[in-house]
Amino acid sequence: MAEAVFFYLFTGAMLAAAWSVVFNRQPLYSVLSLLVVMFCLAALFVMLQAYFVAALQVLLYAGAVLVLFLFVIMLLNLAPEALARMRVFTWQGGGALLGLWLAFLLARIFAASAQDEGALSAASAPRGSVEAVGQLLFEKYLIPFELTSFIILAAIIGAVTLGKREVPAKR
Amino acid sequence: MPWGLLAPELGLCLWILVMLLADLAPATRKPQLSWLALGGIGFTAVLLAWQQPLWARGESFQSMLAVTHFSGLYKCFFTATAAVVVIMTRQFQRHLPAHLGAFYMLLFTALLGTFVLASMRDLLMLFLGLELLTFSLYIMAAYLKAEAKSIEAGMKYLILGSVSSGFLVYGIALLYGFAGGTSFTQVQNAFTYALTVPATAYAGMVLVLAGLGFKIAASPFNLWVPDVYEGAPTPVVALLSVGSKMAGAMALLQLLTGIFAPIAAFWMPLLAALSVATLLYGNLGALAQTNIKRLLGYSSIGHAGYLLMGLSTGSVAGAEAVTYYLLAYLFSTLAVFLVVIAASDAVGGDALEDYRGLSQRSGFLAAVMFLGLLSLAGVPPLAGFVGKLLVLLATVESGRLWLVAVGAVNVAIALYYYLLIVKRMYLDAPRQTQPIAVPAATRVTLYVLVLGILVVGIWQAPFLRWISAIR
Numbered sequence: 001m002a003e004a005v006f007f008y009l010f011t012g013a014m015l016a017a018a019w020s021v022v023f024n025r026q027p028l029y030s031v032l033s034l035l036v037v038m039f040c041l042a043a044l045f046v047m048l049q050a051y052f053v054a055a056l057q058v059l060l061y062a063g064a065v066l067v068l069f070l071f072v073i074m075l076l077n078l079a080p081e082a083l084a085r086m087r088v089f090t091w092q093g094g095g096a097l098l099g100l101w102l103a104f105l106l107a108r109i110f111a112a113s114a115q116d117e118g119a120l121s122a123a124s125a126p127r128g129s130v131e132a133v134g135q136l137l138f139e140k141y142l143i144p145f146e147l148t149s150f151i152i153l154a155a156i157i158g159a160v161t162l163g164k165r166e167v168p169a170k171r
Numbered sequence: 172m173p174w175g176l177l178a179p180e181l182g183l184c185l186w187i188l189v190m191l192l193a194d195l196a197p198a199t200r201k202p203q204l205s206w207l208a209l210g211g212i213g214f215t216a217v218l219l220a221w222q223q224p225l226w227a228r229g230e231s232f233q234s235m236l237a238v239t240h241f242s243g244l245y246k247c248f249f250t251a252t253a254a255v256v257v258i259m260t261r262q263f264q265r266h267l268p269a270h271l272g273a274f275y276m277l278l279f280t281a282l283l284g285t286f287v288l289a290s291m292r293d294l295l296m297l298f299l300g301l302e303l304l305t306f307s308l309y310i311m312a313a314y315l316k317a318e319a320k321s322i323e324a325g326m327k328y329l330i331l332g333s334v335s336s337g338f339l340v341y342g343i344a345l346l347y348g349f350a351g352g353t354s355f356t357q358v359q360n361a362f363t364y365a366l367t368v369p370a371t372a373y374a375g376m377v378l379v380l381a382g383l384g385f386k387i388a389a390s391p392f393n394l395w396v397p398d399v400y401e402g403a404p405t406p407v408v409a410l411l412s413v414g415s416k417m418a419g420a421m422a423l424l425q426l427l428t429g430i431f432a433p434i435a436a437f438w439m440p441l442l443a444a445l446s447v448a449t450l451l452y453g454n455l456g457a458l459a460q461t462n463i464k465r466l467l468g469y470s471s472i473g474h475a476g477y478l479l480m481g482l483s484t485g486s487v488a489g490a491e492a493v494t495y496y497l498l499a500y501l502f503s504t505l506a507v508f509l510v511v512i513a514a515s516d517a518v519g520g521d522a523l524e525d526y527r528g529l530s531q532r533s534g535f536l537a538a539v540m541f542l543g544l545l546s547l548a549g550v551p552p553l554a555g556f557v558g559k560l561l562v563l564l565a566t567v568e569s570g571r572l573w574l575v576a577v578g579a580v581n582v583a584i585a586l587y588y589y590l591l592i593v594k595r596m597y598l599d600a601p602r603q604t605q606p607i608a609v610p611a612a613t614r615v616t617l618y619v620l621v622l623g624i625l626v627v628g629i630w631q632a633p634f635l636r637w638i639s640a641i642r
Contacts, residue, residue, distance in 0.1 A: 154280040158310030
């Protein structure tokens with residue numbers, strides 16, 4: 001019972017926040033609404049007992065990605081008239097099509113899982129824990145994991161070298 | 172765990188950190204970074220040689236990476252390319268901003284990416300290896316921060332490269348959905364034993380091919396080539412032209428003769444068609460160029476066409492021909508680019524007109540350029556001729572004679588625009604006659620490359636034996 005209450009609470013909040021992401025005229029408010037969406041999503045993961053995924057959701061999306069979004073929006077510093085010119089509904093046709101496609105895919109997944117009872121729960125049950133993720137990351141996917149760190153290293157060094165202001169060389 | 176299998180990769184990882192730290196040394200006690208980088212490449216070569224007895228066993232590491240003759244051979248190619256790029260950077264240094272440690276570090280991360288691609292046994296490694304290689308190249312292409320053209324080159328390469336990576340990942344995801352795993356054995360088994368291969372699996376294959384087509388600059392994924400080649404620093408262009416193309420062709424070779432072999436009937440005509448489009452786009456586009464870097468960019472598209480032609484045969488002979496072609500291409504292209512770097516300051520730019528009368532200012536540079544261009548055009552007895560001959564022979568065997576005809580016509584077109592450069596160098600009068608000084612390191616490297624062009628062209632037997640040990 002309590003579970004159902006919390007589920008509807010978080011889902012309701014998430015939908016309301018998502019609505020505000022799309023229809024808010026101020027990009028800054030949109031991003032802040034997106035933050036609420038991410039937190040509610042993390043709460044849903046907690047209810048599914050995927051605590052690790054929930055923590056990652058907060059750390060990565062709420063913590064890192066959205067801060068980046070905020071930075072970009074503040075950097076662009078759009079003037080009110082530029083914001084007024086941006087029409088939210090320009091993309092509604094494409095958005096509606098994508099939404100229909102998503103609904104179609106979800107319907108197919110649910111239809112398939114209805115035939116094969118328990119396929120969804122079996123596929124998702126034990127994988128969300130820290131232990132399971134750690135096992136995969138440091139045993140089966142050890143090499144890809146370490147290589148990724150080198151890609152990130154290259155990207156960091158690149159960002160620093162390209163972004164740095166060049167001091168005139170002393171000769 | 173058999174860590175010896177990973178020795179060259181671990182050596183590279185170590186040297187990435189060494190280059191990074193060396194850059195932090197105080198200016199008075201700073202080591203000569205180019206020699207340090209060459210030392211790292213030598214170190215990697217020693218580790219490769221030490222590992223050589225393991226190649227024949229073909230062991231794999233956690234089913235992610237495998238050490239085979241094929242991977243060993245290509246790792247040697249990549250190491251040689253990186254060594255020449257270091258010499259090029261040394262010659263080009265004056266134009267680059269002060270902190271070169273990061274530049275050499277990115278060269279090593281790119282090399283690590285190619286090593287991963289050479290050994291890959293999993294679609295994940297394909298993605299990570301390519302990303303490691305191209306991330307490094309995005310940054311290196313934009314390294315001349317003060318020049319708008321270099322920034323433009325980096326930006327265009329980054330945007331189009333990201334899109335192509337997106338294609339690749341989507342393709343990998345579709346293949347994962349089809350096979351239930353990303354390891355090559357799983358995917359290949361799925362293709363072999365599937366009663367009917369679903370359309371999504373074909374789509375996945377086409378998307379993966381598109382992602383790799385970007386890397387080798389195959390039509391229609393080659394729109395970035397001319398601008399990036401013109402704007403990026405010339406050593407980076409050489410790395411793009413040889414390293415990146417070789418990595419893409421090698422990855423295609425592994426995938427097409429490996430996991431996609433069961434559906435060869437589907438991709439063979441596809442690659443043949445792409446080959447024709449690429450050949451014509453590259454060689455006809457090159458005719459109108461007035462900048463030598465742009466011209467070499469278009470001609471490198473043309474070479475991608477021959478590589479695709481060899482790949483489209485799907486036979487062992489085709490695979491060997493592609494490898495030989497890449498070996499010849501490596502020596503010839505690097506020689507030409509090194510001459511471009513050595514001459515560009517003295518002749519005052521990269522326009523074709525600047526090369527007027529080069530032979531009177533430096534007979535040596537003009538002669539090396541002459542040999543390199545003729546080898547690229549495929550004139551006997553140089554290396555490029557043997558590569559083209561093997562590719563065309565393999566295509567004749569596969570029965571696509573119309574494709575051979577297109578290839579032969581393109582040899583003539585390419586010869587025309589290569590000879591136009593030669594005419595400028597030898598017959599036209601120079602604007603000034605002051606001789607061009609060539610530093611010792613550059614001169615020695617040029618001798619080695621010319622020797623390579625001649626030996627690979629004339630004395631093919633040992634190289635053919637070496638390459639046929641792949642399988």
